[in-house]
Amino acid sequence: MKYKKYIILSLLFSLATTFSFGQSFLVLEKMGTKKRFVYHIGQQINYQLIGHKSMEQSLLTAILDSAFVTRNDTILFKSVKKIHIGNKRELSILSTAGPILISAGVIILAIDIINRGLVQDGGYTWDSSIGVA
Incomplete structure (x- = not known):
């Protein structure tokens, strides 16, 4: 009776490893x-x-x-x-959206610089609080 718990536990463990094939x-x-x-x-x-x-x-x-x-x-x-291989390559959303998001960030930065420099007649200065988390 003392080993009954260990026998059941080892049986469950062996069944779990048997049925978990990759x-x-x-x-x-x-x-x-x-x-x-x-x-x-x-x-x-x-x-x-x-x-x-x-x-x-x-x-x-x-x-x-x-x-x-x-x-x-x-x-x-x-x-x-x-x-x-043919057209086997499956593109994930990250590999597709990555270059688009980087390009969008560069375009937004360029628009902001042009807006401050030309439209608002102000120079673009780097604020010391930028980059501080």
Whole structure:
């Protein structure tokens, strides 16, 4: 009876680790750059095998340590000549909005300088309270 609590706790821990498998995904990195392309199970992949002239398009059903499995067959990584990325890059809102927000800040600063210098006939001076948090 003394060990009953520990047995139940260890059983729950082993079940929790058994049912918490990670998802498999395939990461392609372009050498010399920081570009990364991620393929998850259920996505379309375009690839060309060594010795073949045409590209094949298949749906990823599983990813193994040395191959990926499509609907039709298992393809070893060493038999793939190239993978066509196409328009795979998914832009996030931050990578899209970042340059736009920086440009907007520069434009607002320029408009403010022009407004104070030309329209209000005053010089633009740097206030000592700017930048103090």
